[in-house]
Amino acid sequence: MKKNIPFYRYKHLYNLHGKKIIKIVDKVARAGRYIMQKELSDFEKNFAKFTNSKYCIGVSNATDGLQMLLIAAGIKKGDEVLLSMHTMIATASAVYFTGAKPVLLDIKEDDYLIDEKKIEKKISSKTKAIIVTQLNGRIANMEVILKIANKYKLKVFEDSAQALGAYYKNYHSGTFGYGGCFSFYPAKILGCLGDGGAVITNNKSIYKKILALRDHGRHENDISIWGFNARLDNIEAATLDYLLKKVPGFIKKRRSLARIYNRELKSVWQLKLPPEPKINSNNFDSYQNYEIYAVNSDKLCKYLKANNVGTLRQWGGKSLNNFKKLKMGKVDNKSNKIFKDLVMLPMNISVTQSEVMHISNLIKRFYG
Numbered sequence: 331m332k333k334n335i336p337f338y339r340y341k342h343l344y345n346l347h348g349k350k351i352i353k354i355v356d357k358v359a360r361a362g363r364y365i366m367q368k369e370l371s372d373f374e375k376n377f378a379k380f381t382n383s384k385y386c387i388g389v390s391n392a393t394d395g396l397q398m399l400l401i402a403a404g405i406k407k408g409d410e411v412l413l414s415m416h417t418m419i420a421t422a423s424a425v426y427f428t429g430a431k432p433v434l435l436d437i438k439e440d441d442y443l444i445d446e447k448k449i450e451k452k453i454s455s456k457t458k459a460i461i462v463t464q465l466n467g468r469i470a471n472m473e474v475i476l477k478i479a480n481k482y483k484l485k486v487f488e489d490s491a492q493a494l495g496a497y498y499k500n501y502h503s504g505t506f507g508y509g510g511c512f513s514f515y516p517a518k519i520l521g522c523l524g525d526g527g528a529v530i531t532n533n534k535s536i537y538k539k540i541l542a543l544r545d546h547g548r549h550e551n552d553i554s555i556w557g558f559n560a561r562l563d564n565i566e567a568a569t570l571d572y573l574l575k576k577v578p579g580f581i582k583k584r585r586s587l588a589r590i591y592n593r594e595l596k597s598v599w600q601l602k603l604p605p606e607p608k609i610n611s612n613n614f615d616s617y618q619n620y621e622i623y624a625v626n627s628d629k630l631c632k633y634l635k636a637n638n639v640g641t642l643r644q645w646g647g648k649s650l651n652n653f654k655k656l657k658m659g660k661v662d663n664k665s666n667k668i669f670k671d672l673v674m675l676p677m678n679i680s681v682t683q684s685e686v687m688h689i690s691n692l693i694k695r696f697y698g
């Protein structure tokens with residue numbers, strides 16, 4: 331029988347942990363603790379500890395979290411905010427709804443993160459901030475990015491929706507600037523049973539503002555800013571708090587799968603693989619995704635599909651510059667060319683080592 335390896339197995343986590351999760355949900359529901367209760371503050375404390383940050387605010391999803399972070403830091407109408415062409419529309423829409431203008435940056439060919447060498451040419455007198463998307467569980471070259479940000483007095487934010495458990499020089503993603511947002515969408519390294527997110531920050535004033543922003547502007551019996559309803563549900567927080575303890579194991583598994591892909595596929599010249607999962611380097615990657623550059627990527631995807639292996643292109647195969655009606659500007663041809671042939675292979679805790687071998691063998695066969 332042919333192996334069937336979908337890109338993602340949405341039932342897997344619940345199959346593994348469902349019994350415990352039901353008990354947790356039952357306990358919280360029986361106690362009638364639905365909105366902003368102990369379970370939420372417990373999770374926030376533990377998430378702040380996990381990411382080595384001072385404060386965490388549980389929010390409805392990463393997109394809302396990022397928008398509130400930008401507002402809390404004073405990003406407003408008339409400002410320009412730099413962000414990668416290879417990120418979810420969510421990064422840009424968070425900017426748009428503050429009234430500011432998203433401006434696109436180019437990517438590098440080794441890890442598809444922001445090309446730091448091309449940031450300065452996009453800076454204008456209106457540029458007030460840069461959002462670094464820490465893509466695929468890997469952190470960009472923050473040393474250089476922070477230097478540029480300092481030089482031009484730009485505020486630094488991180489879209490860490492894909493980078494839980496990722497470190498750069500021993501700092502967790504989301505801790506380099508004003509703050510970072512995380513997503514608990516079910517397919518993420520730490521996923522909940524629906525939507526969820528968190529913002530981390532080391533800045534007390536930003537923390538206090540987001541606490542108010544997520545809850546209609548309310549804080550300590552007063553309302554001094556216009557807010558949203560963007561809270562993380564208590565039941566989700568309770569579930570996430572349980573699953574958070576499993577995250578180091580989840581990441582260990584992802585890194586071991588990445589190691590096998592890299593070992594098996596390194597001889598295929600038609601591919602460019604993600605950087606090795608090294609221990610003693612600046613980057614500790616958590617492999618939210620295993621994204622490769624592949625010559626003839628369309629044909630490769632079709633071949634894998636015919637062999638019951640699922641693949642996925644980020645953002646439906648369109649980088650942000652392709653959404654012309656949203657007018658976010660142009661990027662270099664080189665970035666476009668790299669992006670066009672990027673494909674993600676199955677990478678999650680449901681994938682077995684023998685499945686990675688099988689997928690790798692199919693790819694080797696495809697390229698002959």
Ligand SMILES: Cc1ncc(COP(=O)(O)O)c(C=O)c1O
Nearest residue numbers: 391392393418420491513514515
């Ligand atoms: C890079 C990036 N930013 C933002 C988001 C949005 O996260 P959420 O769905 O929690 O709003 C995602 C989700 O996939 C993402 O990958």
